[in-house]
Amino acid sequence: MTKEELITKLKAIVAPYIQDEEAFKNLSEDTDFVTDLKINSANLVDIILDIEDEFDIRLENEDMEKMLDVKSAMTIVNSKLGS
Amino acid sequence: MNVSEIIALLPYQKPFLFVDGIDTISDEGVTGHYNFKKDETFYEGHFKNNPITPGVILTECMAQIGLVCLGIYLLKDELKGQNPQIALTSNQIDFYLPVLPEEKVTVVSEKEVFRFNKLKCKVKLLNEKEELVARGIISGMLKA
Numbered sequence: 677m678t679k680e681e682l683i684t685k686l687k688a689i690v691a692p693y694i695q696d697e698e699a700f701k702n703l704s705e706d707t708d709f710v711t712d713l714k715i716n717s718a719n720l721v722d723i724i725l726d727i728e729d730e731f732d733i734r735l736e737n738e739d740m741e742k743m744l745d746v747k748s749a750m751t752i753v754n755s756k757l758g759s
Numbered sequence: 760m761n762v763s764e765i766i767a768l769l770p771y772q773k774p775f776l777f778v779d780g781i782d783t784i785s786d787e788g789v790t791g792h793y794n795f796k797k798d799e800t801f802y803e804g805h806f807k808n809n810p811i812t813p814g815v816i817l818t819e820c821m822a823q824i825g826l827v828c829l830g831i832y833l834l835k836d837e838l839k840g841q842n843p844q845i846a847l848t849s850n851q852i853d854f855y856l857p858v859l860p861e862e863k864v865t866v867v868s869e870k871e872v873f874r875f876n877k878l879k880c881k882v883k884l885l886n887e888k889e890e891l892v893a894r895g896i897i898s899g900m901l902k903a
Contacts, residue, residue: 718848718900721877740875 677757682750689726693719705747712745731757760835768831769823770842774800777820784832788869788880791824797860812858814893817884818850822897825868825882830901833873837903845901848877852895856886863887868897876902 677685687703694700695714699707709715715723724735724743733756735743743749762781769778781791795812802810831843858864868882879898886892 716848718846718877718898721875721900724875725872737875 679750682753683746685730686727686746686749686753689730690715690723693722703746705750706745708745709749710744727753733757760832765828765831768838768840768842769827770845771823775819777816777823778828781824781828782865784829786833786870788867789824789829789832790865790867791828792863792865793820793824794863795858795860799860802860810860812860812862814852814854817854817858817864817893818852818895818897820864821852821866821868821882821884821893821895822847822850822899824866825880826878826897826899827901829868829870829880830873830878830899833870833878834901834903839903841903843901843903845899847897847899850895850897852882852893852897854893856890856892858886858892864892865889871896876900 690713693715696712699712707713709720724740727749728735731753733753739752743752765781766778769776777793778791779793781789783790801813801816805811805813827845830845831838834843865885866882867885868880871879871881877898878901879896882895882897883891884893
């Protein structure tokens with residue numbers, strides 16, 4: 677999967693949970709889920725569960741703690757898909 | 760963990776405690792009940808001269824039994840006698856029948872997922888005739 681394909685998939689996953697439309701429109705690798713998109717902690721869990729379903733992977737507590745922005749989500753998804 | 764220990768750890772009290780008892784509880788779900796008293800404060804205003812239990816209160820009853828009691832049970836090893844930290848984060852409930860003063864309702868909740876401190880349950884509310892009063896999905900964050 678290319679970087680662009682992965683970002684497109686992640687963007688579709690986070691879309692229902694964002695509160696800041698402007699930050700979402702300009703979503704990039706550096707977009708932070710909490711400070712930029714204003715996603716709350718309950719919805720971060722929803723995103724984790726949706727990522728698991730979309731990519732057929734299993735995420736653990738340590739992944740959850742690291743998954744704070746688009747870049748770290750991409751890194752974690754790629755490492756799980758590669759392993 | 761027994762039923763009275765669970766109820767003692769609920770962070771509510773009168774006039775906003777809507778749990779009388781728990782009938783069954785396991786890692787997968789909970790069944791509990793509440794009897795709406797004749798003098799609940801909200802009957803004065805909902806509605807004028809026509810007391811009917813508000814949907815938000817039915818939702819609250821479903822959440823207190825279906826989510827918070829179950830959450831306390833699931834967190835039993837971590838709580839160590841402390842109240843849990845809780846926040847309701849979403850609910851989607853459909854209502855089918857009214858509940859009048861002095862009616863007893865039973866809440867049946869099935870765990871859908873409990874991960875990363877988020878508990879999501881499929882919850883039903885039944886009346887004494889075992890008719891479906893309300894059902895839906897309730898989620899909250901719970902931690903020790």
